[in-house]
Amino acid sequence: MENKLPTIKEIAKRLNVSVSTVSRALSDHPRIGLRTKTRVQELAKELNYEPNSQAIFFKQKKTYVIGVILPYIREEFFSEAIRGIETLALEHDYTILLGQSFDDFEREKKVLDAFKKQRVDGVIISLSKQTNEYTHFESLEKYEIPIVYFDRVPPFKQVHKVYCDLRKGTIEMVNWLFNKGHRRIAFINGPDKIHASKERLDGYIDGISGKKIKVDMQLVERTDLTKESTHKAMENLFKTKNPPNAVITFNDYVHLDAVQYAKQHHIKINKEVLFISYANLPVTSYVAHPPMASLEQYPFRQGEKSMEILMELIKAKNEKRTLKAWFDEKIPATLITTRS
Amino acid sequence: MENKLPTIKEIAKRLNVSVSTVSRALSDHPRIGLRTKTRVQELAKELNYEPNSQAIFFKQKKTYVIGVILPYIREEFFSEAIRGIETLALEHDYTILLGQSFDDFEREKKVLDAFKKQRVDGVIISLSKQTNEYTHFESLEKYEIPIVYFDRVPPFKQVHKVYCDLRKGTIEMVNWLFNKGHRRIAFINGPDKIHASKERLDGYIDGISGKKIKVDMQLVERTDLTKESTHKAMENLFKTKNPPNAVITFNDYVHLDAVQYAKQHHIKINKEVLFISYANLPVTSYVAHPPMASLEQYPFRQGEKSMEILMELIKAKNEKRTLKAWFDEKIPATLITTRS
DNA sequence: ACTGCTTGCGCAAACGAGTGCGCAATTTGG
DNA sequence: CCAAATTGCGCACTCGTTTGCGCAAGCAGT
Incomplete structure (x- = not known):
């Protein structure tokens, strides 16, 4: 029945006052008399008036x-x-x-x-x-x-x-692995275009260099974050004679795909090779092989x-x-x- | 510099025509002459005019x-x-x-x-x-x-x-388990308030009844979908002398928590008890113990x-x-x- | 030349609300 | 008792756009 939404105009008409008075009464303007104010406010409540925010936003x-x-x-x-x-x-x-x-x-x-x-x-x-x-x-x-x-x-x-600050974080990751005795640390990075990839790589290189060991770019792979691309990266890393004993992956999703590859190719996870990652997603606590460490990015x-x-x-x-x-x-x- | 966004008014003023003409010219109204039309459209393009959708939406x-x-x-x-x-x-x-x-x-x-x-x-x-x-x-x-x-x-x-249609789906699940030989099928359901819980339960009961075995309400648990509540449900189910050999969980997240409990309590997953679930989330393909079957809900x-x-x-x-x-x-x- | 139709355009209202200004009516002060 | 201050309210414009109607000029038909 009451098809039209109540407007300020409607209230004004019913009360025989002007729209401006109604507008001011509703916003408790000091120049509006108490009688009119209450009359307006009561009718507004009765009609369930709600200002049209679209109109206000527009103005x-x-x-x-x-x-x-x-x-x-x-x-x-x-x-x-x-x-x-x-x-x-x-x-x-x-x-x-x-x-x-x-x-x-x-x-x-x-x-x-x-x-x-x-x-x-x-x-x-x-x-x-x-x-x-x-x-x-x-x-x-x-x-x-x-x-x-x-x-x-x-x-x-x-x-x-x-x-x-992924550069610093990545250095921390390298340090952690180094302290656990890892020397051949691989790095599966994301697309170059993402600035975060560059940050990570800088951290990786700085971290490794800081340890006075040579950076081996054979250990650095770049992916587009798809499963296929991650599997390809893993293949590249593990087909060599001197495979890594630790892998840092771009994020937890890449980690999952990397681990999947490892499992499919009978690489012993956490024995032959340790995986760590970025992101620290809650869901990883349920997976078969969570990253042994993860850089929380809040x-x-x-x-x-x-x-x-x-x-x-x-x-x-x-x-x-x-x-x-x-x-x-x-x-x-x-x-x-x-x-x- | 050009602080104000160009409006239809602005174009009208510059071209010495009325706003309505501009409006119509831009919408290719047949009653506007070709000359005016192109003049308007060209200036509009030059000023990079874009109609204010807020105003239009408002109207x-x-x-x-x-x-x-x-x-x-x-x-x-x-x-x-x-x-x-x-x-x-x-x-x-x-x-x-x-x-x-x-x-x-x-x-x-x-x-x-x-x-x-x-x-x-x-x-x-x-x-x-x-x-x-x-x-x-x-x-x-x-x-x-x-x-x-x-x-x-x-x-x-x-x-x-x-x-x-979860009722039908749940019957299907019960049938599947039955065909695999399971008779003590537990059911960890969600909150009563959710209609979907009722649907699931109906399906469960109908499924079991259809097999001419008695429905044992001891095998039906209700949770609020939190991890704690799921663990509690598992405890109730497995502390009995006659624990279930199959568990249907409300969804994949509940499944994960249920499996977590089973692992913690050395219940042999897929041997002593089989888990199946609803939802079929992609992420479950990475977890240690995915549900052996899952009701895809698209x-x-x-x-x-x-x-x-x-x-x-x-x-x-x-x-x-x-x-x-x-x-x-x-x-x-x-x-x-x-x-x- | 007069009627009627078409073409081209502007006026003004409308959407729902906010607001500066002005004008009365009332109250206050001296 | 008159001027000034205050109180209470309305007019009219604004935001950017659309649209019904009207008006004038031009043209064709008879």
Whole structure:
């Protein structure tokens, strides 16, 4: 029956006052008389009036929506990050638009475009592994939509970003293996395009060099994070006469695929070769051969921090302040060795 | 410099025509002369004009946004469902607002409220395990926001829903175990409040009864899906003199916890007792003791189907058609036994 | 030349709310 | 008792876009 949603206009008509009076009465404006105020407020309650936020957002040029783009939410790392983002978002009365790039560059652009159309107040993004060109982000500037990159960040300075210090973390990993007596430490890395791959490799090389042993690039493989590519990398590493006795994998998913290969080829896990990894996903506690150590990257905290920075940027924009510098937040990563 | 975004007004002023002419020229209205049309379109391109969708949505009373609420995206079942939803959404130029309830009733309400404020065009939801009261959904009716429930659906008829036929599926599971010679089949179920628990239990009872053996309710446990609660259930089942030789668990996560308990208590998995489960998550292919069979529930398809129905509902609403009936989509579940 | 049709465009209202300003009516102060 | 200050409320504009209607000019038909 009551098909139309109650509006301020409706209330005004029924009470024979002007819309402005109703608007002010509802926002408790001091210049409105007590009688009118209560009359308005009571009718509003009776009609179950709720302001049309779309209209308000439209006037204010704000949407209270932020866009989050990441490769795959099925990866626990990213779903944890979202949890961090969402938790903080709810506190700030923000809701989040979700878009997965599925590691596809074109899709990343499409999602970004959709978000732009929706006039999101800000964007938090973890780049697709294909992304090595960044012009599509420039159009957001025109709309003054702030962007915070996290985890998979672009390789240049002039952006706001949150990520783990993987160089340091990787050195820690090398040290840990070294102290356990390992000397032939292999490294299965991710795609070059991802900045995080470079960070890891730098750490690996620095870690090995720090031990005064020669870096053997035969022990370094690069994958595109697919199972096939990981198996290929394992094959390369273990077909040699002098195979590694420890393997560092790009993340826990790569670890799982590497271990799968090892099992299929009867390589004795934790005897012939020790696996350690990045990410420390909860799910690995259930698997047959969890990594013996894992570099925790605190996705929840990364998500929270990204959101925190984004809120700061949005606030600054609203107050027309210009920020002096780029946020560059390094979250310390820690090596976790206790496994259930 | 060019701080303001170009608007239709701006173009009108520069070209000394009216805004309506510009609007029509851009939408290729037949009553606008070719000269004016091209003049407008060229300037629009030059200024990089893009229509303000917020304004248009506001007028149209549409947002091209749908809200998706589910318990946890970290569960692969749900993240797969989202993938289904998102895939279809992008095709229809829709974007999705994401909200996790974390299986908390209050949070579910809060998220729903936020979505209402955002004036989403529709909602797809999988209920929290605490939800057994449904009044908060009624307020969406007032806003004529259609809702599609999926997987965890309410127990009554007058809603649109998508879910698997778990009764049939569970009978299939019982049959499978029976054919393998198992007679003492335990059942670790989820919370009563979830409709899916009831469906499973019905199937279990019907399956057992169909075999002309007596249903032993000592073999049926109920959990709240936490690890502790699963371990407790396992304890109850295995402390008896006549423990089960097969266990059906509510889903793969419960399976993992059940297997963990079995390992800790030196129960020989796959020898003394066989585990089978629901969901068939990809991640289980990496674990030490995957379920020997799993009832695939096709989350991607469920997501797609939900979105399909929602699109239908939104279309019907726009055309002011009233639908004759409630969508009640049963996706057939199938028992998968091939494991890597 | 008058009617009628087509072409090309502008006026103004509409969506739902916020807000600066002005105008009365009332109250206060001297 | 009159001026000034205060109180209470409405007018009209704004946000960016769409759209029904109307008006004028041009053209064809009779």
